[in-house]
Amino acid sequence: MDFILEAAVRAVKTLFATDISKESLGLQQTRKEFEGEITLVVFPLTKVSRTSPEQTGTAIGKFLVNEVEEIESFNVIKGFLNLSLKNSYWLRIFYQEINQSNFGVFPSNGKKVMVEYSSPNTNKPLHLGHVRNNLLGYSVAEILKANGYEVIKANLVNDRGIHICKSMLAWQKFGNGETPETSGLKGDHLVGKYYVLFDQEYKKQVEELKNQGETEEQAKKNAPLIREAQEMLQQWEQGNPQVISLWMDMNEWVYAGFAETYKKLDVDFDQYYYESNTYLLGKSLIDEGLEKQVFFKKEDGSVWIDLTADGLDEKLVLRADGTSVYMTQDLGTAQLKYDEYHTDKALNVVGNEQDYHFKVLYLILKKLGKTWAEGLYHLSYGMVDLPSGKMKSREGTVVDADDLIAEMEVTAKAQTDILGKARDFPEEEKQDLYHIIGMGALKYFLLKVEPKKRLLFNPNESVDFQGHTGPFIQYTYARIRSVLTKGNFISDPNFIPVKTVSAVEKDLIIQLEQFPVFLAEAAENYSPAVVANYVYELAKTYNKFYHEESILKAEEETVKVFRLQLSAVSAQMIKKSMNLLGIEVPERM
RNA sequence: GCACUUGUAGCUCAAUUGGAUAGAGCACCUGACUACGGAUCAGGAGGUUUGGGGUUCGAAUCCCUACAAGUGCACCA
Numbered sequence: 001m002d003f004i005l006e007a008a009v010r011a012v013k014t015l016f017a018t019d020i021s022k023e024s025l026g027l028q029q030t031r032k033e034f035e036g037e038i039t040l041v042v043f044p045l046t047k048v049s050r051t052s053p054e055q056t057g058t059a060i061g062k063f064l065v066n067e068v069e070e071i072e073s074f075n076v077i078k079g080f081l082n083l084s085l086k087n088s089y090w091l092r093i094f095y096q097e098i099n100q101s102n103f104g105v106f107p108s109n110g111k112k113v114m115v116e117y118s119s120p121n122t123n124k125p126l127h128l129g130h131v132r133n134n135l136l137g138y139s140v141a142e143i144l145k146a147n148g149y150e151v152i153k154a155n156l157v158n159d160r161g162i163h164i165c166k167s168m169l170a171w172q173k174f175g176n177g178e179t180p181e182t183s184g185l186k187g188d189h190l191v192g193k194y195y196v197l198f199d200q201e202y203k204k205q206v207e208e209l210k211n212q213g214e215t216e217e218q219a220k221k222n223a224p225l226i227r228e229a230q231e232m233l234q235q236w237e238q239g240n241p242q243v244i245s246l247w248m249d250m251n252e253w254v255y256a257g258f259a260e261t262y263k264k265l266d267v268d269f270d271q272y273y274y275e276s277n278t279y280l281l282g283k284s285l286i287d288e289g290l291e292k293q294v295f296f297k298k299e300d301g302s303v304w305i306d307l308t309a310d311g312l313d314e315k316l317v318l319r320a321d322g323t324s325v326y327m328t329q330d331l332g333t334a335q336l337k338y339d340e341y342h343t344d345k346a347l348n349v350v351g352n353e354q355d356y357h358f359k360v361l362y363l364i365l366k367k368l369g370k371t372w373a374e375g376l377y378h379l380s381y382g383m384v385d386l387p388s389g390k391m392k393s394r395e396g397t398v399v400d401a402d403d404l405i406a407e408m409e410v411t412a413k414a415q416t417d418i419l420g421k422a423r424d425f426p427e428e429e430k431q432d433l434y435h436i437i438g439m440g441a442l443k444y445f446l447l448k449v450e451p452k453k454r455l456l457f458n459p460n461e462s463v464d465f466q467g468h469t470g471p472f473i474q475y476t477y478a479r480i481r482s483v484l485t486k487g488n489f490i491s492d493p494n495f496i497p498v499k500t501v502s503a504v505e506k507d508l509i510i511q512l513e514q515f516p517v518f519l520a521e522a523a524e525n526y527s528p529a530v531v532a533n534y535v536y537e538l539a540k541t542y543n544k545f546y547h548e549e550s551i552l553k554a555e556e557e558t559v560k561v562f563r564l565q566l567s568a569v570s571a572q573m574i575k576k577s578m579n580l581l582g583i584e585v586p587e588r589m
Numbered sequence: 590g591c592a593c594u595u596g597u598a599g600c601u602c603a604a605u606u607g608g609a610u611a612g613a614g615c616a617c618c619u620g621a622c623u624a625c626g627g628a629u630c631a632g633g634a635g636g637u638u639u640g641g642g643g644u645u646c647g648a649a650u651c652c653c654u655a656c657a658a659g660u661g662c663a664c665c666a
Contacts, residue, residue: 467614
């Protein structure tokens with residue numbers, strides 16, 4: 001559309017004797033209710049034209065029709081100059097851009113980005129909140145890849161700390177040697193069971209102590225179970241062989257469980273980091289900071305940074321006993337990641353409860369003089385809430401990831417059975433289909449919302465399969481595939497181009513042409529929701545086209561071929577967009 | 590208490606980054622198949638964009654203020 005802007009600049013210079021920049025002009029798609037495809041907003045130009053918006057628009061419109069070959073006609077409504085472009089222009093866009101194999105493919109931009117996501121604790125199975133994280137991280141990584149970045153997907157596993165010791169201790173005390181094999185439980189669920197059990201037993205002890213006259217605070221500190229857990233953590237840090245061995249066993253169970261869930265979610269990682277390896281790393285950075293006088297030491301030996309000048313607090317970066325805190329560790333991990341990959345950007349996909357932490361983390365790194373810290377970004381997303389409020393794993397009010405996935409497949413099967421379309425599919429294809437549709441519904445549901453907004457999930461109302469949903473888009477794809485098959489479509493370079501296009505066809509071409517724009521916007525905003533909304537609009541436009549124009553019974557063979565080509569490209573763009581969201585599309589459903 | 594985020598139809602979400610009469614889906618009502626796949630399409634009804642000020646030719650969007658919800662403010666991670 002640059003040529004229109006350039007012509008408009010010339011128009012302003014000729015008509016009003018003023019130089020303006022292209023950037024100061026606003027082009028937008030013409031609203032559906034008006035004639036035309038492209039609209040120039042002329043309000044800002046009335047200052048230099050010194051006439052009404054209507055007169056200004058008309059003057060520029062006349063100039064453009066005369067000067068620009070591709071512009072067919074114009075109309076002015078209020079301060080909006082609506083331009084209609086010639087059929088030949090839209091057909092050229094279709095044949096020379098959209099219908100080429102490299103359409104929508106961004107060349108490498110030579111930049112490297114790491115996307116850290118998932119980052120689970122190893123003391124309990126994944127729940128709906130983690131699902132949102134995983135889908136977001138995966139999708140953003142794919143979107144960046146499609147924008148020409150080299151992407152490294154990383155998973156920082158939180159495999160150490162007091163919470164793991166709680167599961168370990170409960171297992172030791174009450175587990176009777178239970179394993180995933182003997183219990184038939186998925187490893188992460190088995191470990192999670194003991195995490196819950198710990199909490200239950202711990203609460204009992206606290207109650208007992210309170211009955212004996214201790215305050216709540218005292219009781220929470222003095223309960224034998226928590227003391228034992230703390231002791232276990234100390235032993236872990238000292239390398240006690242029994243504790244380490246138990247820790248390794250239970251972590252293995254959890255990893256096996258996670259691997260299964262990741263597979264079902266279809267997410268993957270190029271690099272794993274383990275906090276048990278990285279938690280000590282930050283200490284050299286603490287020394288560095290002390291040397292540079294970015295940090296200061298208090299009398300008790302603890303190390304702090306004063307961020308009050310930046311409107312934040314004083315923040316502890318190293319304990320008095322010399323052990324590392326969360327911040328120490330994350331400073332170290334950030335440095336480690338940079339040293340290994342020298343990335344231009346690095347994202348942390350982490351919930352918005354940690355907004356403050358990352359703000360501080362990035363600021364500290366900048367103060368330490370790490371220029372690469374400019375490329376760090378916290379992709380913060382809202383919590384997933386239930387109608388009853390927040391999910392709490394210890395109170396059993398979580399929506400478990402594995403249960404949810406299974407339920408989605410059951411619902412997908414039920415829907416498919418009602419419609420009866422897959423009745424004679426082979427059994428294996430049916431199973432695949434239920435998974436594709438169920439996950440399509442779930443993933444689309446979670447990704448169509450802007451990341452930073454909180455998400456309400458009602459487990460009692462199953463996720464929709466109609467309307468603004470994943471299955472709607474999948475259906476559109478499957479139907480196109482069906483038409484292409486029936487029309488014996490093979491992409492043939494020796495086609496005869498058509499000369500005219502209908503209104504819907506034009507809409508569809510415009511929609512398709514927008515793909516790279518939205519793809520770039522999705523990357524800029526780190527927002528899969530942009531892609532989700534785009535592909536929905538595209539599917540809707542295609543469906544309208546499908547209903548209004550006959551493809552296989554087109555008036556002429558050339559028109560039929562054109563419509564098949566248009567359909568084929570639409571299918572490709574739908575598939576491509578859905579894949580960016582981590583959603584598969586079925587060939588039939 | 591302080592800080593950050595959010596507030597749009599009954600419900601779930603959009604709004605080309607300040608542009609036209611605020612758009613979709615679900616739910617509700619009315620239509621469209623002797624079929625290129627009805628998980629679709631066409632139409633109806635539904636709004637003081639939380640309230641109040643301000644900036645602007647123009648505000649859901651920017652500023653101020655009040656309210657509501659969420660999150661954070663550990664020598665936990």
